[in-house]
Amino acid sequence: MRSLMLRLYGAFTRLSQPLVRRKLKKRAVAEPGYAVAVEERFGMYDPVLTGQDWCWIHAVSLGEARAAGILLIELRRQHPGVPILLTHGTATGREEGARLLEPGDLQVWMPWDTPKAVAAFLDRFRPRIGVLMETEVWPEMTAACAERGIPLVLANARLNEKSLASAERLAWLARPAYGALTAVWAQTEADAHRLVSLGAKVEGVYGNLKFDAAPDIRQLAAADQLRASLPKPIVVFASSRDGEEQMLLEVLKRFGAAVPVPPAQAAINSIAKRVHDVQWMIVPRHPQRFDEVAALVASHGFGVARRSAAADELSDAEIWLGDSLGEMALYYGLAHVALLGGSFEPLGGQNLIEAAACGCPVVMGPSTFNFAEAAELSLAAGAAQRVADMEQAVKAALAIVNNAAKRDAMVQAALAFSSSNRGAAQRTAAAVLALVQDVPRPVAGAGASGPAGVPAGASAERTDPVLDDLSAPAD
DSSP states (O other): OOOHHHHHHHHHHHHTHHHHHHHHHHHHHHOGGGGTTGGGGGTOOOTTOOOSSOEEEEOOSHHHHHHHHHHHHHHHHHSTTOOEEEEESSHHHHHHHHTTOOTTOEEEEOOOSOHHHHHHHHHHHOOSEEEEETTOOOHHHHHHHHHHTOOEEEEEEOOOHHHHHHHHHTHHHHHHHHHHOSEEEESSHHHHHHHHHTTOOEEEEOOOGGGGOOOOHHHHHHHHHHHHTOSSOEEEEEEEOTTHHHHHHHHHHHTTTTSOOOHHHHHHOHHHHHHHTSEEEEEESSGGGHHHHHHHHHHTTOOEEETTSOGGGGGGSSEEEOOOSSOHHHHHHHOSEEEETTTTTTTOOOOOHHHHHTTOOEEEOSOOGGGHHHHHHHHHHTSEEEOSSHHHHHHHHHHHHTOHHHHHHHHHHHHHHHHTTOOHHHHHHHHHHHHHHHSOOOOOOTTOBOGGGOBTTOTTSOOOSGGGOTTSOOO
16 A cells, blocks of 8 residues: 555645646747657557567666667667667657667657556556666656566666755655665665665666767767867867856956967967967757857857858857767867866766767866766876866866877876776676566556557557567577
């Protein structure tokens, strides 16, 4: 029988549905992806979307979708043909997830966490296992999966101190939710300790899946070719967040980057000359901010050229804008050094692992709690440098650019740091497949029906034999 607290939570999520719809409508103005298949979020799916025995993977947003892509490659390598159901919570996550689909896979929105919507999702798709990526744990979903005997795991799991404190304030919801998970595979020992304190069953510390991502070699090759033709070294502000671009532009303007440097002044003001001797590039984290950041750059008196413009227009501006998705390997390949977005505001930093895999030295600010262990390991390896603020970051980047020996050492350290931390994908995929093998096929909820009135389990629904024979060796 469900606890009183869970029933009260269910009542709250039901009553909040109009607010969720309003928020989705508002966000769709800037990101049209939020207007796609809205009813899926409330448990109403197109009748053609159905099936059972899915390996269901939930990747809420862009970063989680990229981690899911790494896991998917290894799952398919270890067991070809595994049927995949992908769910997401954000438009960028869904867009990235669409690139991961193969024939026979499905992609839908994660349902809003009401009893009715969650039941509709589980009764329609009847996953054989659910894999939540990194952080997404919802009380109703975890309870419903436990009731149906569906193994639900948290993979590549992370939990920082701030999130732990928030969860502890809602311990009456958080502890049962984490405790209902079948297994948790943490990124680090510190994550594992925090997760255990919430009642999670941590079965292993597997490392971070993102270390197993292979950079796009075509993008790296294109970057090498383009960089060889450019007159200046490039400093990229990678995955910048709201407020951080303003910091960089103010520092560059104060150093005189928005105006030409006369020879006489250059002799006196060496920092101004060095700022001018570098090509600066900003790559915002969120695509809906591309136009906003372009306008911000122009408002500070800088010329701005966008990646989406013709290539011959790029060299005419002080600031380049990376306004494209899926090209981070290109940007890191172009960069002689990268400033780490999200680390100069108290946002926890963005993924520095991708920069390391591309052999790009990193200068990070004080806030890196989202990648705390990776940040410390990269610093210890000599692949990154930490500074207190944006002015120090600009000076540090210039120092690296102007010291070839130091930069080369950081490049080699980054590549070694990346290669020495791989293996999480293989371990996680093996654990997922082993768990499925040990658990019998779940059944639909009481009185559940398939699409368009077809009884659950009828022949109109897809079934996949792949997950029934996981003991067979992979090709």
